Amino acid sequence: MAFYRGNEMSEEKILRPDLAIIGGGPAGLAAAAAARSAGAERVLVLEREPLAGGILNQCVHDGFGLVRFGENLTGPEYAARFLQAALAAGVEIRPQTMALELTAQKQLWILGPRGYVRVEAGAVILATGCRERTRGAIQIPGSRPAGVFTAGAAQYYLNRQNLMIGRRVLILGSGDIGLIMARRLTLEGARVLAVVEKMPYAGGLTRNISQCLEDYDIPLYLNHTVTKIEGRQRVESVTVVRLDEAGRAVSGAERVYDCDTVILSVGLIPENELALQAGVELSPVTGGAMVGDDLQTNIPGLFACGNALHVHDLVDYVSAEGETAARNAVTFIRAENRAAARPLIPVRPAAGLRYVMPFFVRPGARPLISLRVKEPLGRRRIVVKAGGRILAERKFPRLAPAKMERLTLREPVPLAATLLEVMIYDS
Amino acid sequence: MIVEKEIQCVICPAGCELRLFCDATAAVLHRLEGAACAKGREFAERELTDPRRTLTSTVKVRGGRFPLVSVRSAAPLPKHILPAAVAMLGAIWTEAPVAAGQIILADIMGAGIALVATEAVERKKNDEIPEKRIVRVTGFLYNSNQRRET
Ligand SMILES: Cc1cc2nc3c(=O)[nH]c(=O)nc-3n(C[C@H](O)[C@H](O)[C@H](O)COP(=O)(O)OP(=O)(O)OC[C@H]3O[C@@H](n4cnc5c(N)ncnc54)[C@H](O)[C@@H]3O)c2cc1C
Ligand code: SF4
Numbered sequence: 001m002a003f004y005r006g007n008e009m010s011e012e013k014i015l016r017p018d019l020a021i022i023g024g025g026p027a028g029l030a031a032a033a034a035a036r037s038a039g040a041e042r043v044l045v046l047e048r049e050p051l052a053g054g055i056l057n058q059c060v061h062d063g064f065g066l067v068r069f070g071e072n073l074t075g076p077e078y079a080a081r082f083l084q085a086a087l088a089a090g091v092e093i094r095p096q097t098m099a100l101e102l103t104a105q106k107q108l109w110i111l112g113p114r115g116y117v118r119v120e121a122g123a124v125i126l127a128t129g130c131r132e133r134t135r136g137a138i139q140i141p142g143s144r145p146a147g148v149f150t151a152g153a154a155q156y157y158l159n160r161q162n163l164m165i166g167r168r169v170l171i172l173g174s175g176d177i178g179l180i181m182a183r184r185l186t187l188e189g190a191r192v193l194a195v196v197e198k199m200p201y202a203g204g205l206t207r208n209i210s211q212c213l214e215d216y217d218i219p220l221y222l223n224h225t226v227t228k229i230e231g232r233q234r235v236e237s238v239t240v241v242r243l244d245e246a247g248r249a250v251s252g253a254e255r256v257y258d259c260d261t262v263i264l265s266v267g268l269i270p271e272n273e274l275a276l277q278a279g280v281e282l283s284p285v286t287g288g289a290m291v292g293d294d295l296q297t298n299i300p301g302l303f304a305c306g307n308a309l310h311v312h313d314l315v316d317y318v319s320a321e322g323e324t325a326a327r328n329a330v331t332f333i334r335a336e337n338r339a340a341a342r343p344l345i346p347v348r349p350a351a352g353l354r355y356v357m358p359f360f361v362r363p364g365a366r367p368l369i370s371l372r373v374k375e376p377l378g379r380r381r382i383v384v385k386a387g388g389r390i391l392a393e394r395k396f397p398r399l400a401p402a403k404m405e406r407l408t409l410r411e412p413v414p415l416a417a418t419l420l421e422v423m424i425y426d427s
Numbered sequence: 428m429i430v431e432k433e434i435q436c437v438i439c440p441a442g443c444e445l446r447l448f449c450d451a452t453a454a455v456l457h458r459l460e461g462a463a464c465a466k467g468r469e470f471a472e473r474e475l476t477d478p479r480r481t482l483t484s485t486v487k488v489r490g491g492r493f494p495l496v497s498v499r500s501a502a503p504l505p506k507h508i509l510p511a512a513v514a515m516l517g518a519i520w521t522e523a524p525v526a527a528g529q530i531i532l533a534d535i536m537g538a539g540i541a542l543v544a545t546e547a548v549e550r551k552k553n554d555e556i557p558e559k560r561i562v563r564v565t566g567f568l569y570n571s572n573q574r575r576e577t
Contacts, residue, residue, distance in 0.1 A: 057546075060483050060484065060485055060497035060498075060499075060545065061483045062481050062483050062499060063440075066439050066440055067439075067440060072481065074483055074497060074499055074545040075497075076497050076527075076545045076546035077527070077545045077546070080527060080546065080547075158485075159485055159495065159497065160493065160494075160495060161494060161495075162485070162487060162494045162495050184484075186510075187484070187509060187510060187513040188513060188517070189514065189517075205440070205442060206435055206442050206444075207435060207436075207437045207440070207442040209435075210434070210435035210437055210442075211435075211437045211480065215480070215506070314440055403442075
């Protein structure tokens with residue numbers, strides 16, 4: 001029986017690595033290599049796709065690695081560096097292996113070419129990335145013709161499957177992937193009619209507005225939305241309307257576009273099915289786990305990083321976060337007495353901030369603080385305080401929701417602190 | 428006469444907003460505001476005289492594990508030739524295996540810049556289990572091709 005794989009399977013029913021990492025994207029791969037250099041013996045990476053590298057494999061454009069390597073790399077080039085580093089460090093990567101179940105005791109069940117296996121790891125890192133929101137589409141009235149894609153799906157068809165998705169395209173939402181796809185589709189010969197954004201500011205980075213839209217004269221309509229998608233089999237037309245300050249459609253300000261394709265780029269949301277199963281506390285704002293400065297969730301020994309924790313705009317910071325999670329996971333595995341956990345101090349963001357990562361800090365820690373604002377702001381000063389003491393301060397020429405900003409504390413969180421405040425001041 | 432122009436530096440993620448003060452033909456840069464580093468000036472001058480962008484795209488692969496290989500220009504290309512260059516790429520193909528960094532074309536449209544692969548694509552093995560054919564039945568995996576053989 002050529003198909004019988006029983007022997008191969010029965011050799012392992014249970015795996016006991018020091019560290020199991022779910023997801024082989026840039027976060028998981030960086031975490032894996034860092035865990036090995038921090039001294040973890042057996043590090044296992046589980047990746048459901050046939051190739052590790054995560055979403056970067058379909059991001060054929062450049063712009064990656066400028067912060068980390070000072071080089072302008074494409075997605076596959078950036079991913080390859082981390083894959084090679086992980087393999088050279090002696091990490092075991094299992095492709096085509098899906099993590100199916102995670103318990104509150106961080107027991108893991110996985111399914112792959114070697115069957116259904118239980119994993120009991122000293123620590124587990126969630127690096128499962130994010131998925132695309134589709135909410136914008138569900139509310140749009142009209143028929144349900146073919147030709148509506150999320151930006152990431154369009155990117156996959158074009159960049160990996162060699163399938164052209166349409167000729168006349170309208171993009172709803174101005175997230176980075178939508179902007180990147182506007183340029184890619186234009187160069188591939190499609191006509192991108194417009195990018196339509198309901199907010200008064202763009203969802204993506206200004207550099208992408210410049211090099212993806214302005215370079216190709218693609219109009220961006222802020223304060224506009226799609227009210228109707230029509231077509232019998234395939235999309236035939238889309239109605240776009242201007243919105244007033246309160247977000248209501250302005251009657252008479254409608255325009256109908258003849259097009260065969262609509263691309264949705266209305267945001268990303270952390271992928272957290274496994275975390276939910278395990279009972280991880282998730283933030284309603286980020287959609288990711290409410291972690292401490294060590295990136296540990298409320299379940300001891302379960303860590304989160306990368307887009308699974310909060311959506312990043314730069315992969316360089318994703319890799320760095322993976323490494324932080326790994327170092328803390330190794331400390332956790334090593335620690336003899338885990339019961340001696342100190343109390344955690346909450347972090348309170350100022351009203352203008354959408355969120356601050358982490359949600360808690362340990363006294364004595366000197367963490368990196370990441371944050372996003374709610375709406376675009378001009379010159380501002382961000383200050384991190386505990387009691388009356390300023391622990392970090394940085395000036396920004398401008399702040400935008402699309403751009404995650406970071407600052408590191410210049411001194412540790414005081415042992416007596418009870419609250420860490422992140423404030424915004426006019427500069 | 429001095430004309431003012433606003434552009435965004437796309438060299439790094441800082442994305443500085445540059446204000447250019449140039450002569451009427453917009454070819455000579457007199458003054459620059461808003462650049463946080465020296466590369467901003469270089470970028471601004473280039474934008475005025477010879478704007479360039481890196482070309483990234485894909486090329487078809489024959490006999491590969493995947494139908495496409497991602498590619499880039501080895502250096503930024505003159506911006507105006509990008510559309511024609513991408514159209515030309517649609518008409519060519521390469522043969523698997525492809526190594527990362529392999530030169531696919533020595534010279535893109537006479538610009539003197541090579542096109543290189545940014546990833547590896549292995550040759551398709553005949554005995555490889557087609558990904559979509561993997562079905563799970565009663566606790567083990569088999570592939571529908573092999574099943575026909577038994
Ligand atoms: C479509 C898209 C385009 C982007 N473009 C850019 C860009 O141009 N520039 C930039 O700097 N950043 C970009 N980003 C952001 C950047 O790529 C991401 O921040 C980065 O890839 C996130 O890395 P990650 O490892 O957290 O997640 P991912 O890269 O998404 O990797 C997660 C991995 O986990 C695997 N996985 C998930 N669940 C399971 C499971 N249950 N079992 C096993 N494996 C699992 C997935 O298959 C995937 O390989 C983009 C993101 C997206 C989604
Ligand atoms: S001017 Fe310098 S810092 Fe500013 S975006 Fe350009 S390269 Fe980056």
